[in-house]
Amino acid sequence: MQEQPENWEPRIIAFLCSWCSYAGADLAGVSRRRYSPNVRIVKVPCSGRVNPFYIVKSLQQGCDGVLVSGCHPGECHYSNGNYYARRRFAILKRLLEYIGLEEGRVHFSWVSASEGDKFAKVVNEVTETVRKLGPATRLVKHSPVDGVVN
Amino acid sequence: MRTTPRILSSEKIMKTIKKDKINTVLDFLIKKYQVFGPVQKDDLVVDFGRIQNGAQACLEFSNTNEPAKKLFFPQAETLFSYTGSDAAQVSELKPEKPRIIFGMRPCDAKSLSLLDAVFDGPDYKDPYYIVKRKNTTIFTLACRRPRSNCFCDSLGIGPFSKKDTDVFMADLGDRYVFEPITPGGADILNKIPGLENARPTDAERLKNLRSEAESKVARKVDLDNLPEKLARIFDHPFWDGIHQKCLGCGICTYLCPTCHCFDIVDEQKDDKGRRIRIWDSCSYPTFTLEASGHNPRATGKERMRQRLMHKFRYFVENYGEIACVGCGRCINHCPVGSDLIREIENINNLK
Amino acid sequence: MDLQTKLRQEARKLLEEKLVDVVIGYEDEGAPLRTTPCFITDPQDVDRLVWNPFCDHNLARYLTARKDKAAVVAKGCDTRAIVVLINENQIERKNVNILGMPCGGIVDRKKIYNHLKNGDVREAVLKDKVITVKGLEFTADLMVDDFLADCCLSCRHRNPVLCDVQIGENLPPLDVKDEYKKIKQLEESTSEERWEYFRKTLSKCIRCYACREACPLCYCQQCFTDQNFPAWVGKTTDISDTIVFHIMRAFHTTGRCVDCGACERSCPNNVDIRMLTKKIAKDVKELFGDEAGLQLEEKAPLSFYNEDDPQDFIK
Ligand code: SF4
Numbered sequence: 001m002q003e004q005p006e007n008w009e010p011r012i013i014a015f016l017c018s019w020c021s022y023a024g025a026d027l028a029g030v031s032r033r034r035y036s037p038n039v040r041i042v043k044v045p046c047s048g049r050v051n052p053f054y055i056v057k058s059l060q061q062g063c064d065g066v067l068v069s070g071c072h073p074g075e076c077h078y079s080n081g082n083y084y085a086r087r088r089f090a091i092l093k094r095l096l097e098y099i100g101l102e103e104g105r106v107h108f109s110w111v112s113a114s115e116g117d118k119f120a121k122v123v124n125e126v127t128e129t130v131r132k133l134g135p136a137t138r139l140v141k142h143s144p145v146d147g148v149v150n
Numbered sequence: 151m152r153t154t155p156r157i158l159s160s161e162k163i164m165k166t167i168k169k170d171k172i173n174t175v176l177d178f179l180i181k182k183y184q185v186f187g188p189v190q191k192d193d194l195v196v197d198f199g200r201i202q203n204g205a206q207a208c209l210e211f212s213n214t215n216e217p218a219k220k221l222f223f224p225q226a227e228t229l230f231s232y233t234g235s236d237a238a239q240v241s242e243l244k245p246e247k248p249r250i251i252f253g254m255r256p257c258d259a260k261s262l263s264l265l266d267a268v269f270d271g272p273d274y275k276d277p278y279y280i281v282k283r284k285n286t287t288i289f290t291l292a293c294r295r296p297r298s299n300c301f302c303d304s305l306g307i308g309p310f311s312k313k314d315t316d317v318f319m320a321d322l323g324d325r326y327v328f329e330p331i332t333p334g335g336a337d338i339l340n341k342i343p344g345l346e347n348a349r350p351t352d353a354e355r356l357k358n359l360r361s362e363a364e365s366k367v368a369r370k371v372d373l374d375n376l377p378e379k380l381a382r383i384f385d386h387p388f389w390d391g392i393h394q395k396c397l398g399c400g401i402c403t404y405l406c407p408t409c410h411c412f413d414i415v416d417e418q419k420d421d422k423g424r425r426i427r428i429w430d431s432c433s434y435p436t437f438t439l440e441a442s443g444h445n446p447r448a449t450g451k452e453r454m455r456q457r458l459m460h461k462f463r464y465f466v467e468n469y470g471e472i473a474c475v476g477c478g479r480c481i482n483h484c485p486v487g488s489d490l491i492r493e494i495e496n497i498n499n500l501k
Numbered sequence: 502m503d504l505q506t507k508l509r510q511e512a513r514k515l516l517e518e519k520l521v522d523v524v525i526g527y528e529d530e531g532a533p534l535r536t537t538p539c540f541i542t543d544p545q546d547v548d549r550l551v552w553n554p555f556c557d558h559n560l561a562r563y564l565t566a567r568k569d570k571a572a573v574v575a576k577g578c579d580t581r582a583i584v585v586l587i588n589e590n591q592i593e594r595k596n597v598n599i600l601g602m603p604c605g606g607i608v609d610r611k612k613i614y615n616h617l618k619n620g621d622v623r624e625a626v627l628k629d630k631v632i633t634v635k636g637l638e639f640t641a642d643l644m645v646d647d648f649l650a651d652c653c654l655s656c657r658h659r660n661p662v663l664c665d666v667q668i669g670e671n672l673p674p675l676d677v678k679d680e681y682k683k684i685k686q687l688e689e690s691t692s693e694e695r696w697e698y699f700r701k702t703l704s705k706c707i708r709c710y711a712c713r714e715a716c717p718l719c720y721c722q723q724c725f726t727d728q729n730f731p732a733w734v735g736k737t738t739d740i741s742d743t744i745v746f747h748i749m750r751a752f753h754t755t756g757r758c759v760d761c762g763a764c765e766r767s768c769p770n771n772v773d774i775r776m777l778t779k780k781i782a783k784d785v786k787e788l789f790g791d792e793a794g795l796q797l798e799e800k801a802p803l804s805f806y807n808e809d810d811p812q813d814f815i816k
């Protein structure tokens with residue numbers, strides 16, 4: 001863990017399936033559930049649409065945390081997109097943490113359209129975990145950087 | 151093209167220092183210059199790196215894995231950058247603290263004169279290259295132990311070549327000797343404290359070491375008729391076979407001290423951006439891929455032919471010299487064991 | 502009859518009877534400790550073929566680009582790569598004739614250079630299991646088994662898993678003690694240590710893509726590294742770009758990598774590439790129970806799922 005700059009707020013990107021978690025986020029809002037404003041939401045048609053590259057690129061571009069959320073097993077609108085996604089993310093999460101990304105930067109959840117409360121809880125948890133880790137440094141590309149050897 | 155003034159041999163005073171004092175020479179230079187030299191990256195890899203204190207230099211090495219070109223023509227180099235609507239900043243052109251490259255091999259030193267022809271030639275001047283080149287003094291270290299795939303001899307260079315350098319150094323066993331080649335080199339040499347005048351026998355000693363080293367350059371290749379030969383065999387069926395085992399990776403070109411093809415890439419994030427020049431390679435299909443999808447060098451055959459033609463024919467036509475210095479890196483590191491010398495022999499033997 | 506002679510006989514037969522258009526094998530061009538891939542079309546030339554512990558390339562790599570019928574000399578791991586290629590519809594079973602070689606392991610010449618303190622080997626003669634290496638200032642007798650590639654030390658499939666002709670008898674399975682020892686050690690270290698380890702080894706990468714080109718399974722017509730709209734991975738040598746390249750290349754081998762080690766051996770800068778691919782293979786086995794390239798008609802683990810796949814990492 002490192003020192004946190006003053007006024008630093010974690011920047012978290014959330015890839016949400018439009019059929020479930022995105023609607024869950026909506027519900028959380030409509031029912032005035034308070035949740036941390038640190039997530040920026042990207043709506044995707046299905047968790048299976050989330051290319052692992054989205055996650056890695058987000059981290060490279062300086063996101064402090066990433067959340068991917070989809071429909072519960074058995075409830076995917078396209079019947080099995082989330083099952084494929086689950087396998088991919090299982091491998092990717094282990095790989096990222098193995099190369100030295102701090103545990104707690106990438107998160108996955110199943111949140112249905114009716115789970116506004118769960119959505120708020122997940123987002124708050126994710127934000128707090130990332131907050132504890134501090135600003136992301138590993139994997140982040142600091143440009144412009146020169147290629148001159150030194 | 152750069153013409154390096156050489157100093158008269160009568161003014162050349164060779165200097166020497168005990169081997170265990172060489173770090174003091176480096177430590178002195180580091181105070182006034184940015185010094186780059188061979189550093190150990192792992193058990194097998196020695197590469198040029200910035201030296202912050204003399205002890206970091208590794209002068210017992212055969213040759214660096216990567217060639218010295220990256221110090222003048224870095225693998226990725228920012229050409230300019232910008233923020234918001236500000237005018238672009240061309241930051242690279244401010245000369246930095248003068249640099250010394252300590253311990254470059256004669257083949258790499260020669261390669262710089264070939265790169266000069268491209269980046270500092272009559273038709274085209276590359277400011278990014280030139281600013282670094284002008285700002286740099288080169289200390290060449292003679293090769294006492296040429297490796298099995300070295301063939302610098304065949305390119306008229308040789309392990310004790312003094313061409314294209316500012317100061318020539320050689321390892322005498324217990325001492326190093328330094329010979330100034332250019333006035334700039336002589337200036338620096340004169341300022342280094344602790345150097346003694348070389349002994350009267352050292353010149354003779356150098357001569358012997360030189361022939362000893364030259365006798366260790368085991369591989370030779372006949373390049374006399376190669377450019378003309380290549381001009382005649384562009385459509386020869388020979389090219390159908392030679393590329394078959396080539397993987398199309400970029401090792402031979404990236405590790406070649408004379409290869410200099412590049413790509414230009416723009417990067418942008420938020421309101422910041424930059425334009426970068428990045429090494430590219432004629433071995434890659436993307437090098438010639440056009441926006442339409444057409445690729446004039448569609449297969450490995452055309453790409454392999456281009457690599458050989460460029461080095462041994464087009465470069466000769468353009469600049470009068472072969473674009474190879476015989477360092478052997480492409481042979482040492484080719485993952486499938488392609489051997490440039492053998493390919494040239496095969497070409498020489500073609501009817 | 503030794504395996505090399507048998508191999509040549511088989512190759513001659515295949516070419517003479519016109520069962521194949523080309524035999525892809527190894528030849529010795531005289532460079533010490535190395536062989537080089539060769540493509541033989543004339544039965545007269547089969548005596549160029551060699552078989553020895555320096556036959557370290559994975560020749561399956563050459564199959565995807567071909568339209569003709571090819572016979573290929575393949576070690577255990579190479580046959581696994583061929584199985585993956587067939588399963589992924591990259592080659593047709595009928596177009597490839599596999600000359601399967603039971604393999605006692607291949608030599609990693611970088612280990613020899615290391616042992617010789619980077620000594621310059623000018624000559625190497627192999628007799629039985631002893632390599633006599635000569636440089637200008639040294640001669641040494643080295644045992645093949647002391648310099649086997651890491652992937653061979655933990656190899657569980659030394660015999661061809663699929664072939665048309667097998668050259669020689671099956672070898673007994675290797676007694677592999679701890680296949681994932683290095684991976685486990687790294688897993689047990691701290692996140693900082695692991696980051697430092699990968700940052701260090703990957704900072705040597707010069708993005709030449711030899712690892713990708715040597716891999717039989719990196720056959721994509723357009724690799725993500727070559728896409729520029731969008732540019733998935735930056736082309737610079739910024740460590741961030743290099744690490745992203747390696748994460749994604751390794752990820753793309755998930756459940757497909759056969760641990761032949763070709764990527765790592767091809768690297769000019771000794772980047773520890775297998776530490777990524779092997780880790781994924783370990784996880785695939787743990788999570789989904791799969792091992793790549795053992796059976797025809799087998800699916801890659803990321804191309805199917807089980808409803809009860811592990812999901813304890815999901816909130
Ligand atoms: S072969 Fe080595 S240097 Fe080349 S891209 Fe792969 S890891 Fe990097």
Ligand code: SF4
Pocket residue numbers: 582715716717718719754757758759760761762763764765778
């Ligand atoms: S990733 Fe490396 S070890 Fe795995 S199949 Fe490809 S070349 Fe072989």
Ligand code: FES
Pocket residue numbers: 017018019020045046047048070071075076077078079080081082
């Ligand atoms: S539709 Fe929600 S995960 Fe597939």
